[in-house]
Amino acid sequence: MSFASRITRLPIPMDPDRGASALAVTGITDAALGDLIRGAAGSSPYLAGLIGLEAEWLAGMLADPDAPVRDVVRHETQGYDALGGDALGPALRRTKRRVALWTALADLGGVWRLEQVTGALTDLADRATDLALRAHVAHEIARRKLPDTDADAGGITALAMGKMGAGELNYSSDIDLIVFYDDSAYAPDDQHEARAALIRATRKAAATLSDNTDQGYVFRTDLRLRPDAAVTPVCISISAALGYYESEGRTWERGAYVKARACAGNIAAGQRFLRDLTPFVWRRHLDFATIQDTDDMRRRIRDHKGLHGRIEVPGHNMKLGQGGIREIEFFTQTRQLIAGGRDPDLRVRGTVEGLARLAEKGWVPPEVAEELTRHYREHRDIEHRIQMVNDAQTHQVPTSPEGVATIAHLMGQADTAEWSARLADRLARVEALTADFFSPTDQGPRPQLSSTAKTLVDGWRAYPALRSDRARQVFARIETPLLARLTGGAHADDALASFDAFLAGLPAGVQLFSLFEANPQLIDLIADICGISPALSAYLARHPEVLDGVLGGSFFLEWPGASGLRAELSRHLARILAAPDGGYERALDAARRWAHEWQFRTGVHHLRALIGAEEAGGQYADIADAAIAALFPVVADEFARRHGPPPGRGAVVLGMGSLGARQLNAGSDLDLIVIYDADGSDGSDGPRPLATRPYYARLTQAMITAVSAPTSAGRLYEVDMRLRPSGRQGPVATSVQSFRDYQLTEAWTWEHLALTRARVVGSCGAGAEALAAEVEALRVEVLAATGTGPQVMADLADMRARIFAAKAADSVWQAKIGPGHLQDIDLLAQSFALRAASPARGTAAQLRVGPRAGLISREDAETLASARRFLWSLQSATRLLTERPLDMDHVGRGGQAFLLRETGSETLDALAEQLRTATTAAGAIIDNALAGTERPKPADQTKA
Numbered sequence: 006m007s008f009a010s011r012i013t014r015l016p017i018p019m020d021p022d023r024g025a026s027a028l029a030v031t032g033i034t035d036a037a038l039g040d041l042i043r044g045a046a047g048s049s050p051y052l053a054g055l056i057g058l059e060a061e062w063l064a065g066m067l068a069d070p071d072a073p074v075r076d077v078v079r080h081e082t083q084g085y086d087a088l089g090g091d092a093l094g095p096a097l098r099r100t101k102r103r104v105a106l107w108t109a110l111a112d113l114g115g116v117w118r119l120e121q122v123t124g125a126l127t128d129l130a131d132r133a134t135d136l137a138l139r140a141h142v143a144h145e146i147a148r149r150k151l152p153d154t155d156a157d158a159g160g161i162t163a164l165a166m167g168k169m170g171a172g173e174l175n176y177s178s179d180i181d182l183i184v185f186y187d188d189s190a191y192a193p194d195d196q197h198e199a200r201a202a203l204i205r206a207t208r209k210a211a212a213t214l215s216d217n218t219d220q221g222y223v224f225r226t227d228l229r230l231r232p233d234a235a236v237t238p239v240c241i242s243i244s245a246a247l248g249y250y251e252s253e254g255r256t257w258e259r260g261a262y263v264k265a266r267a268c269a270g271n272i273a274a275g276q277r278f279l280r281d282l283t284p285f286v287w288r289r290h291l292d293f294a295t296i297q298d299t300d301d302m303r304r305r306i307r308d309h310k311g312l313h314g315r316i317e318v319p320g321h322n323m324k325l326g327q328g329g330i331r332e333i334e335f336f337t338q339t340r341q342l343i344a345g346g347r348d349p350d351l352r353v354r355g356t357v358e359g360l361a362r363l364a365e366k367g368w369v370p371p372e373v374a375e376e377l378t379r380h381y382r383e384h385r386d387i388e389h390r391i392q393m394v395n396d397a398q399t400h401q402v403p404t405s406p407e408g409v410a411t412i413a414h415l416m417g418q419a420d421t422a423e424w425s426a427r428l429a430d431r432l433a434r435v436e437a438l439t440a441d442f443f444s445p446t447d448q449g450p451r452p453q454l455s456s457t458a459k460t461l462v463d464g465w466r467a468y469p470a471l472r473s474d475r476a477r478q479v480f481a482r483i484e485t486p487l488l489a490r491l492t493g494g495a496h497a498d499d500a501l502a503s504f505d506a507f508l509a510g511l512p513a514g515v516q517l518f519s520l521f522e523a524n525p526q527l528i529d530l531i532a533d534i535c536g537i538s539p540a541l542s543a544y545l546a547r548h549p550e551v552l553d554g555v556l557g558g559s560f561f562l563e564w565p566g567a568s569g570l571r572a573e574l575s576r577h578l579a580r581i582l583a584a585p586d587g588g589y590e591r592a593l594d595a596a597r598r599w600a601h602e603w604q605f606r607t608g609v610h611h612l613r614a615l616i617g618a619e620e621a622g623g624q625y626a627d628i629a630d631a632a633i634a635a636l637f638p639v640v641a642d643e644f645a646r647r648h649g650p651p652p653g654r655g656a657v658v659l660g661m662g663s664l665g666a667r668q669l670n671a672g673s674d675l676d677l678i679v680i681y682d683a684d685g686s687d688g689s690d691g692p693r694p695l696a697t698r699p700y701y702a703r704l705t706q707a708m709i710t711a712v713s714a715p716t717s718a719g720r721l722y723e724v725d726m727r728l729r730p731s732g733r734q735g736p737v738a739t740s741v742q743s744f745r746d747y748q749l750t751e752a753w754t755w756e757h758l759a760l761t762r763a764r765v766v767g768s769c770g771a772g773a774e775a776l777a778a779e780v781e782a783l784r785v786e787v788l789a790a791t792g793t794g795p796q797v798m799a800d801l802a803d804m805r806a807r808i809f810a811a812k813a814a815d816s817v818w819q820a821k822i823g824p825g826h827l828q829d830i831d832l833l834a835q836s837f838a839l840r841a842a843s844p845a846r847g848t849a850a851q852l853r854v855g856p857r858a859g860l861i862s863r864e865d866a867e868t869l870a871s872a873r874r875f876l877w878s879l880q881s882a883t884r885l886l887t888e889r890p891l892d893m894d895h896v897g898r899g900g901q902a903f904l905l906r907e908t909g910s911e912t913l914d915a916l917a918e919q920l921r922t923a924t925t926a927a928g929a930i931i932d933n934a935l936a937g938t939e940r941p942k943p944a945d946q947t948k949a
Contacts, residue, residue: 008073009037013115017414018047019407027056031064038067041114048414051396055106062103073116077107078128082136090140094213097133098220104129109176109393112386113415119382120357122389126174127165133223134163134182135269137210142203142270151202156190161203161240162275165268166230166261171354175385177392177399179225180214183265187274188242189857193841200242207240225398230261243278244853250285251849252623252667256563262286263338263345264354284617284874287346316432318425319409323388324400328432328439330388333360333381336439340368346614356381373438380435387428390415402428452489458501462488465505470514479518483528487521490532500536507545530613537899538886540671541608548598548719551605560606561615564624570631574599578639589643593711596636597718603628608671608885618881618907619849619874625669632721633658633675633712633767640711641769644704649691653684655770656701656738657777658708661728665762666831666847668877670884674723675712678763679705679738682776701738704769709737728759741780748787754800757791760784761838762846781844789842801836802935805829816890818920820880825928827876830869833931837861848873865930872927875908875919882907 015037018024024047028039046053056063066072081100088096108125111117117125142159145151151159166181168174184207191199207228215226228239232249250258262282267275316327324330337359344366345351351362357378364374388400390412403409410421418424454462471477491500508514521528535542545551565573574596581587581595604625611621637658641651662676663669683697695703705726713724729735730747739747748760763784765777812822821827834851837843841858845851852870855861861869883891886900893901893913901913910916 006073007070008067008111008114008116009035011073011114011116012037012041014113014417015040016044016048016113016417017419018044019411019414020047023047023050023053027053030057030060032060033064033067035067041110044414044417045110045113045393048411049109049393049395052106052109052393055102055109059103059106063106066107073111076128077104077125078132082132085136086139088136088140090137090144090209090213093136093140094216094218094223095220097136097213097223098218101129101133101221101223105176105396109389112389113393119385120172120355123168123173123175123385126176126178127169127172130169130174130178130180130224131165131268133214134165134180134210137213138163138184138206138270141206141209141213144209145202145206150198150205152191152195152199154190154199156187156271157273158270159199159203159206160187160190160274161185161206161270162187162243162267162272162278163269164275164279165266167264169268170264170266171356172266173355173385175392176389177396179227179398181227181230182211182268183231184228184240184270185243185246185275185278186240187271188244189853189863190274193857196242200238200240204238204240211239232258243274244850244857246278247281247853248850250282251619251847253566254285259286260338260342263341263352266354281870284619287342287349287352316429316436318402318429318432319406320404321402321428321432322400323384323391323402326432328435330381330384330400332435332439333377333384336377337363344368346617377435377438380431383431384435386416387412451485452492454488454492455498458492458498461501461505465508468509468511468514470508470511473514476514476518480514483518483521487528487532490528491535493532493536497536499539499542500532503535503542503545504531530609533612533899533903534609537897537903538608538612539896539900540887541605541612541885543888544601544605544608548601548605551602560609564620564627567627567630567634570603570627571634574631574635578635582639589639590716592639593636593721594716594718596632597716597721600628600632600721601719604671611671611881611885612903614906618878621881622663622668622670622877625671625673626664626667629664629669629673629675629722630660630766633660633677636711636721637708637767638769640708641704644707645689645691647691647693648695648700648703649689651681651704651770652686652689652697652700653770654682654772654776655768656681656704657765657773657780658767659763659780660766661759661763662725663762664766665764667764668847670881672884672888674725676725676728677709677766678726678729679708680741680744680776680780681738681770682741682772682779684772698736698738698740702736705738728756730756741776741783744780745783745787748783749790752787752791754791754797755804757787757797757839758801758832758835760787761835761843761851764846785842785844788839792839792842797836797840798935801832805832805931805935816892817917818879818883818891818893820876820883820920823924825872825924825926825931827873827880829931830873830876830927833869833934834873861930861934865933869927869930872923875923878907878909879904879916879920 021043024043024045027046028042031042033039033042042056046056069075078100081103082097085093085096085100104125108117108122111125112122138161139158142151142161146159154160162185164170164183164185166183168178169180169182174180186199186203188196188199211226211228214223216222228234231237231239231241232246233253262279263286265279267279322329334356337356340363341351341353341359348366351359351366351368353359353362360369360374360378360381363369364371387402391397391399391402393415394411402412406421409425413419413421413424416424465471466477471480491497491504521531534545577595577599578592581592582589584591607616607621607624607628610616610624611618616624641655645651657680659665659678659680660675661678663673664675664677679701681697681701686697688694688696689700709724709726712721714720726737727733729737730739730744730752748756765780768774768777770776808822808828809824815822819826823829830852831848834848834855837855837858837860838845838851840860841854843851843854843858845854849870852866852873855866856863882904886896886903889895896904905911905913905916908916908919910919
């Protein structure tokens with residue numbers, strides 16, 4: 006079928022003379038094509054100009070019977086791969102004109118549906134981005150500025166974000182790109198040179214696309230969605246990006262990656278990056294924080310743009326206004342984020358496809374999805390026509406009657422009033438569907454209770470939380486679903502008892518019960534705490550005051566990070582110490598209550614899958630970091646009152662093991678080392694002065710007591726100091742000079758492996774900041790000096806054998822101990838960091854060091870990383886459920902379901918098989934990595 010025979014609709018010319026003039030220059034005589042060209046040019050000055058510039062080309066294309074189905078982008082960019090940067094820019098600008106004209110005519114004539122229109126514009130953006138990046142990378146290679154590599158496109162990859170990522174570019178879209186490069190494609194010594202060359206190539210590629218010359222532009226290009234854009238270059242390494250998202254990624258960045266797609270350069274590298282980022286983007290259950298964040302974002306956009314009040318068609322913003330495109334996109338994307346972690350089928354980029362999948366999976370009624378899809382398509386059609394008039398990057402319906410009539414005429418509607426009324430109705434309908442989607446549901450009958458349970462529930466009315474009339478009224482509205490959830494689990498009596506314990510401790514209940522009523526999902530949350538997790542239920546019974554965190558309103562807000570937590574705790578402790586009824590002991594109690602609230606928050610978020618195991622591990626580490634960092638100066642000040650300020654430069658606390666790696670779980674203790682620098686001082690100057698060594702030894706003991714001693718508010722952390730030099734036999738605090746000598750001359754391989762995870766988490770003293778930097782530099786120096794010897798792998802093999810012989814698995818569900826288990830993978834990853842002298846601390850980052858340093862293949866590293874993620878999910882979930890070895894009967898059906906959800910398994914049998922498969926594969930890789938290593942001879946026997 007020809008282009009003309011496929012025309013199903015026609016625009017109406019606002020200026021018939023301009024339309025006729027445009028048609029005349031083409032020489033086209035076909036009546037249907039003539040009506041299309043007259044209508045397009047007669048209502049769009051921009052399209053009239055394009056027709057004049059490309060009249061001969063357009064006539065030839067329209068005469069081609071294959072033109073309607075031809076890939077116009079590929080057709081117009083044939084041979085462009087050979088063009089250099091200077092020639093590529095003009096060629097792409099010519100292609101942009103032609104693709105824009107062809108797409109507009111196919112759109113206006115109904116020859117293409119919406120997905121073909123936005124798809125063609127996106128294909129052009131993909132092709133142009135790929136050509137520009139490759140041309141400028143090739144230029145760097147020709148100048149010998151890029152080191153040798155076998156990686157495609159020098160390892161550079163571009164991610165399309167937003168509408169480009171979803172294949173939904175509009176007629177005058179800018180394009181949002183994030184550009185990374187695969188640093189594993191370059192040798193360590195070549196990293197700096199490669200980075201500089203690829204940054205230059207990225208800047209030049211962006212200019213090729215976005216510079217507005219006398220020939221126009223290709224696409225306005227925005228690179229600001231990259232990590233920490235204010236301080237990072239336009240192209241950063243994949244390792245740096247993963248590290249950023251693992252430690253600092255924010256909620257809005259999760260949403261941005263829903264539509265992310267590798268679009269140019271080294272596509273394989275971009276796809277690997279997105280796979281590695283999956284746990285950050287997709288969480289496995291209802292994500293209340295995301296819902297709230299989305300609602301907040303909608304309100305902020307409307308407030309900023311002034312998009313409130315009655316819907317009026319003239320001047321209405323089709324993208325951001327009430328009932329606009331963004332409302333439908335938010336509606337769809339938020340529900341994808343809620344459920345997409347659990348159901349990969351929902352992880353699609355397009356809005357229309359997303360609505361269809363949500364309807365298919367039961368998250369949106371099919372009739373609602375179908376109606377929103379119709380409105381979305383017509384909204385996008387109108388948006389395109391608004392932009393076609395003058396190639397303007399706007400989404401706003403014109404304010405003048407003539408301007409509104411122009412858009413209606415491009416839509417083929419001569420009656421502007423009728424067209425406007427229909428649009429106003431659609432906007433109002435979208436607003437109603439997206440804003441008021443959830444409505445209260447019938448609570449159903451009250452569940453049957455045993456006589457014991459009924460007696461317990463009847464006693465609730467005597468509690469302080471239910472003494473006021475208002476509290477009883479609110480509670481009555483939530484009591485039925487609450488009891489249904491509490492009694493519906495495998496351990497109903499335990500769940501009711503746990504709920505009873507913290508309900509009895511509430512001084513008032515109106516706020517909490519109102520929170521449950523406004524957010525019914527929270528009823529499930531509390532029921533899960535009481536009915537699924539024996540460990541978290543016990544924690545809640547021991548610390549009922551942690552519910553203050555829920556009532557405080559910040560329980561579901563964005564995670565503040567270690568620095569935000571430290572600042573908050575430091576301010577809190579300062580207020581306690583300055584208060585008339587404050588003091589040191591009260592400050593210790595306050596630190597415990599503060600940590601308990603945040604630990605409870607993380608445990609609940611993990612239980613409810615608002616965060617995954619990786620993020621939970623980082624949050625537990627952030628809490629510990631903040632607690633040590635804020636508390637150590639308080640301990641030091643209290644100690645100084647008796648013995649004077651710390652002599653010399655002061656001391657730093659090193660977090661070791663899981664704390665150093667930022668990989669804690671709900672039951673983790675803290676491995677710590679204290680290092681000080683007397684800086685020539687013999688001792689302190691105070692009421693009861695001490696010599697330097699006993700000063701820091703006693704200060705360290707005071708710190709351990711402040712953290713680990715039980716008080717009326719409980720215990721903060723268990724502390725383990727055995728990783729210090731010489732273990733239990735060594736002093737509890739070590740001078741930096743002694744630490745250096747010991748590590749370089751006496752320390753055993755296991756101590757160097759432990760050092761790969763060391764991280765400064767706290768300090769005190771006048772020169773502690775400089776001391777912290779020196780200790781970190783010393784750490785890397787020790788790794789470089791000790792990690793290249795052949796004994797490393799031999800000692801590792803010996804250590805591994807001793808570990809397996811000394812401690813057997815305590816459960817068939819053990820994730821930590823055994824061949825191919827967490828500890829085994831951790832040790833091999835630490836060996837990579839040691840042998841490559843890499844500063845990386847976390848296991849995931851250390852595993853990435855292996856392929857870059859040539860110590861393991863990329864495939865084996867990815868297998869180990871995948872196994873580690875699974876095992877860490879199992880370990881973290883286990884520690885949240887129980888403080889004992891995992892017993893499936895003890896955790897009950899609710900706990901089992903949580904374990905299956907966290908590990909992505911369908912059944913316990915499948916989980917067992919997944920555990921066996923993962924550890925077997927990981928163990929085989931580790932066996933192979935250690936194969937051929939010679940065991941140390943008796944004379945050289947190292948400590949394991």
